[in-house]
Amino acid sequence: MRKLDISIIGVPLDYGQSRRGVDMGPSAIRYAGAMKRLEAIGHSLQDEGDIQVSVIENKNREETNLKNLEEVVQATSELANRVSRVIENGRFPLVFGGDHSIAIGTLAGLTSKYKNLGVIWYDAHADLNTAETSPSGNIHGMPLAVSMGLGHEKLVNIFTDGQKVKPENIVIIGARSVDPGERALIKKRGIKVYTMHEIDRDGMSSVMKEAIEYLKCRNLDGVHLSLDLDGLDPLYTPGVGTPVPGGISYRESHLAMEMLEDSGVITSAEFVEVNPILDEKNKTADVAVGLMGSLFGEKLL
Numbered sequence: 184m185r186k187l188d189i190s191i192i193g194v195p196l197d198y199g200q201s202r203r204g205v206d207m208g209p210s211a212i213r214y215a216g217a218m219k220r221l222e223a224i225g226h227s228l229q230d231e232g233d234i235q236v237s238v239i240e241n242k243n244r245e246e247t248n249l250k251n252l253e254e255v256v257q258a259t260s261e262l263a264n265r266v267s268r269v270i271e272n273g274r275f276p277l278v279f280g281g282d283h284s285i286a287i288g289t290l291a292g293l294t295s296k297y298k299n300l301g302v303i304w305y306d307a308h309a310d311l312n313t314a315e316t317s318p319s320g321n322i323h324g325m326p327l328a329v330s331m332g333l334g335h336e337k338l339v340n341i342f343t344d345g346q347k348v349k350p351e352n353i354v355i356i357g358a359r360s361v362d363p364g365e366r367a368l369i370k371k372r373g374i375k376v377y378t379m380h381e382i383d384r385d386g387m388s389s390v391m392k393e394a395i396e397y398l399k400c401r402n403l404d405g406v407h408l409s410l411d412l413d414g415l416d417p418l419y420t421p422g423v424g425t426p427v428p429g430g431i432s433y434r435e436s437h438l439a440m441e442m443l444e445d446s447g448v449i450t451s452a453e454f455v456e457v458n459p460i461l462d463e464k465n466k467t468a469d470v471a472v473g474l475m476g477s478l479f480g481e482k483l484l
C-alpha cells in the first residue's frame with residue numbers, strides 16, 4: 184500500500200447552489216474523524232485549514248443567470264492556488280466541500296502538475312451544464328463543463344486560460360439525473376458515462392474494472408476522484424442538497440473505492456455536497472469518511 188503525505192483543504196462554499204448549509208461540510212467531515220481515520224492506515228496528514236469564502240461587494244455585477252458568480256470565482260481561484268502549492272510540495276490534495284462548484288478550482292490547480300489529467304466523477308448528476316443549458320443557474324451543475332473549457336469565461340479562465348481536462352479523460356459513474364443539454368454534450372464529446380443502468384446490469388465490479396482500464400489506456404499523468412455524496416442513494420447519504428433516488432449503494436461505493444485503491448491510479452480526491460443541516464446525525468459525513476478509509480487503503484482483513 185502507498186503511504187501518502189496528505190494535505191486536507193476545506194472549502195466552506197455554498198454559493199454554487201441554492202440550499203444553505205453545505206458550507207458546513209468541511210466541519211462535518213472533520214468532525215466525523217477524517218484525519219484520525221487516515222492516520223490509522225499509516226498516512227501522514229496535514230490540515231491546511233479552510234479557503235476563505237467571502238461575499239464580493241461589487242456594484243457593477245454583470246447580467247448573468249449564474250448565481251453568485253463573483254463569490255464562486257473568488258473561492259475557486261484561491262482553491263486552485265492552494266491545490267497547486269500542495270502538489271508542488273509533493274503532497275496529495277484531499278479537498279472537502281462545499282458544493283460541487285469547488286471542483287472548478289481543484290481541477291484548475293491540479294493542471295499546474297498534471298498535463299494529461301484523468302477524472303472520475305462519482306455523482307448522480309453529470310454537472311455538464313453551461314449558462315445556456317442550466318435549468319437552475321446553479322454553478323454546482325457546471326464544473327465538469329467548465330473544466331472542459333465550456334461555459335462562462337470567468338469560470339473557464341480560473342488559474343489558467345481555457346480547458347483543464349480533455350473530455351476523453353473523463354469517466355462519470357452513477358449518473359441518473361441528466362439534463363437535455365448535458366445529454367447532448369455527452370454524445371457530442373463522447374464522454375464515458377456509466378449510468379445506474381450499467382451499474383445494475385453489469386455490477387459495480389465490472390463497471391470499475393472497465394473504468395480503470397479505460398483511464399489506464401489514456402496515458403494519464405494523474406487521476407482525480409471527484410466524489411459527490413449524492414452519487415450514493417439518499418438512503419445512505421441523506422445530507423445532500425439535490426438527492427436523487429435509485430442511487431449507488433453503500434456496499435457498491437466501498438467496493439468502488441477499494442478497486443481504485445488497488446489500481447493505484449488516484450493522485451488527488453475531493454468529497455463534496457455534504458450538508459449537515461439536511462443530514463441525520465452526521466450520517467453523510469460518516470459515510471464520506473468511511474469511503475475515504477477504503478480509498479486510502481483500509482482492508483477488512
Ligand SMILES: NC(=[NH2+])NCCC[C@H](N)C(=O)O
Nearest residue numbers: 283308312319321323324425
Ligand atoms: N453537484 C450537484 N449536486 N449538481 C446538481 C445539478 C442539478 C442540475 N443538473 C442543475 O444543473 O441545476
Ligand SMILES: [Mn+2]
Nearest residue numbers: 307308411413
Ligand atoms: Mn450531484
Ligand SMILES: [Mn+2]
Nearest residue numbers: 283306310411
Ligand atoms: Mn455533483
